Amino acid sequence: MCPPAETNGTNGHVNGTVNGTNGNHEGYSAIQTNQNPHPHSSSPYRPVGDFLSNVSRFKIIESTLREGEQFANAYFDLEAKMKIAQALDDFGVDYIELTSPAASEQSRLDCEAICRLKNEKFKTAKILTHVRCHMDDARIAVETGVDGVDVVIGTSSYLREHSHGKDMTYIKNTAIEVIEFVKSKGLEIRFSSEDSFRSDLVDLLSIYSAVDKIGVNRVGIADTVGCASPRQVYDLVRTLRGVVHCDIETHFHNDSGCAIANAYCALEAGATHIDTSVLGIGERNGITPLGGLMARMIVADRDYVLSKYNVKKLKEIEDMVADYVEVNIPFNNYITGFCAFTHKAGIHAKAILNNPSTYEIINPADFGMSRYVHFASRLTGWNAIKSRADQLDLQMTDAQIKLCTAKIKALADVRKIAIDDTDSIIRAFYHNLHSQEERPLLEGLSAEEVKKFQIAEEKEKAELTGTKEKRQLEEQVEAEAEVPATKKTRTAAVA
Ligand SMILES: N[C@@H](CCCC[NH3+])C(=O)O
Numbered sequence: 001m002c003p004p005a006e007t008n009g010t011n012g013h014v015n016g017t018v019n020g021t022n023g024n025h026e027g028y029s030a031i032q033t034n035q036n037p038h039p040h041s042s043s044p045y046r047p048v049g050d051f052l053s054n055v056s057r058f059k060i061i062e063s064t065l066r067e068g069e070q071f072a073n074a075y076f077d078l079e080a081k082m083k084i085a086q087a088l089d090d091f092g093v094d095y096i097e098l099t100s101p102a103a104s105e106q107s108r109l110d111c112e113a114i115c116r117l118k119n120e121k122f123k124t125a126k127i128l129t130h131v132r133c134h135m136d137d138a139r140i141a142v143e144t145g146v147d148g149v150d151v152v153i154g155t156s157s158y159l160r161e162h163s164h165g166k167d168m169t170y171i172k173n174t175a176i177e178v179i180e181f182v183k184s185k186g187l188e189i190r191f192s193s194e195d196s197f198r199s200d201l202v203d204l205l206s207i208y209s210a211v212d213k214i215g216v217n218r219v220g221i222a223d224t225v226g227c228a229s230p231r232q233v234y235d236l237v238r239t240l241r242g243v244v245h246c247d248i249e250t251h252f253h254n255d256s257g258c259a260i261a262n263a264y265c266a267l268e269a270g271a272t273h274i275d276t277s278v279l280g281i282g283e284r285n286g287i288t289p290l291g292g293l294m295a296r297m298i299v300a301d302r303d304y305v306l307s308k309y310n311v312k313k314l315k316e317i318e319d320m321v322a323d324y325v326e327v328n329i330p331f332n333n334y335i336t337g338f339c340a341f342t343h344k345a346g347i348h349a350k351a352i353l354n355n356p357s358t359y360e361i362i363n364p365a366d367f368g369m370s371r372y373v374h375f376a377s378r379l380t381g382w383n384a385i386k387s388r389a390d391q392l393d394l395q396m397t398d399a400q401i402k403l404c405t406a407k408i409k410a411l412a413d414v415r416k417i418a419i420d421d422t423d424s425i426i427r428a429f430y431h432n433l434h435s436q437e438e439r440p441l442l443e444g445l446s447a448e449e450v451k452k453f454q455i456a457e458e459k460e461k462a463e464l465t466g467t468k469e470k471r472q473l474e475e476q477v478e479a480e481a482e483v484p485a486t487k488k489t490r491t492a493a494v495a
Pocket residue numbers: 067150152192193194195220221222223224225249250251253275
């Protein structure tokens with residue numbers, strides 16, 4: 001009998017229940033690895049510091065409960081809002097932005113309830129609400145108990161002509177009135193343009209300079225249509241940084257795929273705050289995702305990110321929001337996508353097993369995630385099979401493992417194989433070494449498939465070893481099989 005499939009903590013995973021937290025790996029052929037020997041010192045890829053950059057001191061304005069409510073599938077009742085807000089505070093975001101209390105009566109009541117929750121329970125997050133740059137909205141907002149009010153108004157000609165119909169003089173005068181009013185109530189105030197990247201630069205700088213002079217806390221730049229490139233962002237923020245003294249908040253839509261890169265460039269150019277939402281949900285295809293920003297920033301300054309944000313909570317928050325808005329976590333999601341830390345090709349697997357830094361820039365353990373090495377495909381290499389055999393507690397020599405790997409690859413050339421197939425081949429191979437009794441390796445295959453397998457196996461072996469070397473390997477395997485299997489000390493093959 002072959003030994004029981006003791007799997008070094010991976011049994012749940014390989015059988016379909018997820019042992020780590022990477023989400024749905026059901027039926028997925030991978031070894032969960034255990035150690036994380038990433039260097040604990042800061043990444044060698046730290047950005048070159050300069051006097052403008054805020055990459056190492058940025059703040060997050062989390063807008064799942066405002067921008068995110070504008071996502072097509074979003075409907076948050078008060079209970080959902082409370083749970084999301086609490087989770088975001090646990091995560092450590094600096095601000096939570098809420099839908100305008102002027103939007104509806106329930107929005108106003110929800111805003112008040114979350115302000116009470118904050119007073120009772122929050123550790124970090126301040127509450128903001130986001131309203132039109134208008135006195136009517138501002139009057140409602142200041143009565144809700146928020147810490148600050150974010151006002152916004154469109155400044156591009158598109159929005160001035162086709163949305164609110166006001167000119168720049170009106171915008172400036174209203175902004176000044178609203179800012180002075182909110183400040184008089186002792187609250188924080190941010191003034192943001194909308195569609196900033198399609199607005200006239202002189203108009204923008206002139207209004208930002210005016211509101212800065214009367215003591216606005218932050219000005220905001222918004223790429224409302226997601227048209228900006230990182231270089232345009234850098235230019236605009238850097239120019240603005242030279243004009244105002246207050247903080248600079250930035251807000252990036254992701255229509256053309258630059259929302260995270262733009263956020264990063266904005267910080268490099270001197271922005272202080274980044275707007276995010278969980279999974280990036282928002283109007284159309286959304287904005288800078290919280291998780292994606294964390295991925296970017298942990299590569300830039302791991303110490304800052306880990307000292308400030310409880311990033312191990314990321315998966316939990318994403319799952320919660322995904323449930324509420326009834327979407328799946330995308331397979332390629334930053335950090336939490338099901339294959340974000342799964343390595344497949346033989347060359348990658350080998351290097352990862354030696355040292356994960358070879359093919360990973362982010363340490364999954366920082367986020368409470370697990371790394372996996374795929375071991376059931378035609379790309380699988382013998383190092384991955386060796387690890388898997390170790391996990392199954394089947395000790396074999398490297399020569400034996402190589403021949404066993406050839407069998408696995410050969411079968412994977414015939415059909416898609418699963419964990420169970422790989423494990424069966426490994427077990428059967430091991431068993432045959434020690435008992436001479438044939439195992440039903442090819443059970444379930446048609447005669448044609450068996451033939452194909454045998455040809456593929458021959459080719460694999462020939463490619464693996466060359467004919468002469470193959471003979472030597474086989475002799476070695478036979479010789480080793482005669483020695484009773486000794487239980488070797490387990491090596492840390494799984495890194
Ligand atoms: N969702 C709006 C709001 C901008 C305010 C920035 N915090 C936009 O994209 O323009």
